[in-house]
Amino acid sequence: MxxxxxxxxxxxxxxxxxxxxxxxxxxxxxxxxxxxxxxxxxxxxxxxxxxxxxxxxxxxxxxxxxxxxxxxxxxxxxxxxxxxxxxxxxxxxxxxxxxxxxxxxxxxxxxxxxxxxxxxxxxxxxxxxxxxxxxxxxxxxxRPDPTSSLVDLNLNSPFPNKNWFLAANLLTDDDFMSMFDARVLSTTLALTWVAAGRRAAYITDGHLHGSVHFSSGIALCQAAGCVVTNLAGGPIHTGVQGLIAAADATVHAELLNLLSPPSDSEPT
Structure with missing residues (x-):
């Protein structure tokens, strides 16, 4: 067969x-x-x-x-x-x-x-x-689970949205650090951990469509029922690009509020 x-x-x-x-x-x-x-x-x-x-x-x-x-x-x-x-x-x-x-x-x-x-x-x-x-x-x-409050940040370049977003800045953001605990793995293995309930979320900048690095991890998160969007909360691979993969809608909303994308990048 x-x-x-x-x-x-x-x-x-x-x-x-x-x-x-x-x-x-x-x-x-x-x-x-x-x-x-x-x-x-x-x-x-x-x-x-x-x-x-x-x-x-x-x-x-x-x-x-x-x-x-x-x-x-x-x-x-x-x-x-x-x-x-x-x-x-x-x-x-x-x-x-x-x-x-x-x-x-x-x-x-x-x-x-x-x-x-x-x-x-x-x-x-x-x-x-x-x-x-x-x-x-x-x-x-x-299944995803936000309980850990661990959020993995990709600090690697490129940074196409550096005029308003740098993942590294979250490490000194009091609001972010009071709500979440940051981790940096520098591998998309972290995305599998969001799907598996070992991370509350993963955040990265960049144009990820068709990427051999990110395709598997994004698909695993989507299939697991994670909330997967671009950095402005719009559909993945559109607009400002980048990625938020969150274990649930609450974590996603909290992160989106902290990122504060510029008004002209908000999803329409």
């Missing part, structure tokens, strides 16, 4: 995570990329392993990899998005905070999303019907 798309995505992510786990903590070469970014040998090896699995199973699809770029059938309406290590700097510094992201976009919809934690062994996944985490061979349904 043909392997389903979600089963394929989970298998590919687990294989990529296995590569990253095996290489974790070893000395490896770094390959420079634009904007002071870099990839490690683990990024490249994990992506090659993932793409090999996907291409063998779906040879007529299109593919976009963080390290290898675009290839496959450019006319296909099915495109696999792969980020072999989101949190490369953490990983290279022997800090166990990274995610292996595999997603499938069919037409204009993200239909499958998987984010694997190579160090914990957890695999977060959705086929659009709720979110589950696979650990030690068992799938457990997840």
């Amino acid at each position: 043909r392997e389903t798309d979600v089963e394929l995505a989970i298998r590919a992510a687990e294989i990529g995570a296995g590569v990253a786990r095996a290489m974790y903590g070893t000395r490896m070469e770094r390959f420079a990329k634009p904007a002071d970014d870099f990839a490690t040998e683990a990024d490249i090896a994990a992506e090659e392993a993932i793409m090999t699995v996907l291409r063998e199973a779906r040879p007529h699809d299109a593919f976009l990899g963080e390290e290898s770029g675009e290839f496959g059938d450019a006319t296909s309406d099915r495109r696999w998005l792969v980020d072999p290590l989101c949190g490369t700097l953490n990983y290279a510094a022997h800090t166990p905070l990274a995610a292996v992201n595999v997603a499938l976009r069919a037409g204009d919809r993200l239909t499958i999303a998987v984010a694997a934690d190579p160090l914990s062994g957890e695999v977060f996944w959705t086929d659009g019907e709720g979110v589950l985490v696979r650990s030690v061979g068992r799938d457990v349904p997840l």
